[in-house]
Amino acid sequence: MVLIIIGANGVRDLNTMKQELIDLRAKNEVLQQKNIEMHRRIKRLKEDPEFIENIARQELKMIGKDEIVFKFKKNEKRE
Secondary structure (H helix, E strand, O other): OHHHHHOOOHHHHHHHHHHHHHHHHHHHHHHHHHHHHHHHHHHHHHHOHHHHHHHHHHHHOOOOOOOOOOOOOOOOOOO
16 A cells, blocks of 8 residues: 555556546536436426427427418518
């Protein structure tokens, strides 16, 4: 144990590994939060029709059954 701490890079390596552990724990926490959010989204996609409709409107640009879409032409530049 003493040799490891006193060795050429013992303390420096130990500090480096401690920092790596801290970084990995932080990354793990972020991934866990993303995983929880994905599970919630999957559950809502399976069970919540309003959420599905909202996603269809936003991501797929879909419209409702009785809705009308108006498309307007952009004004051309006038000389």
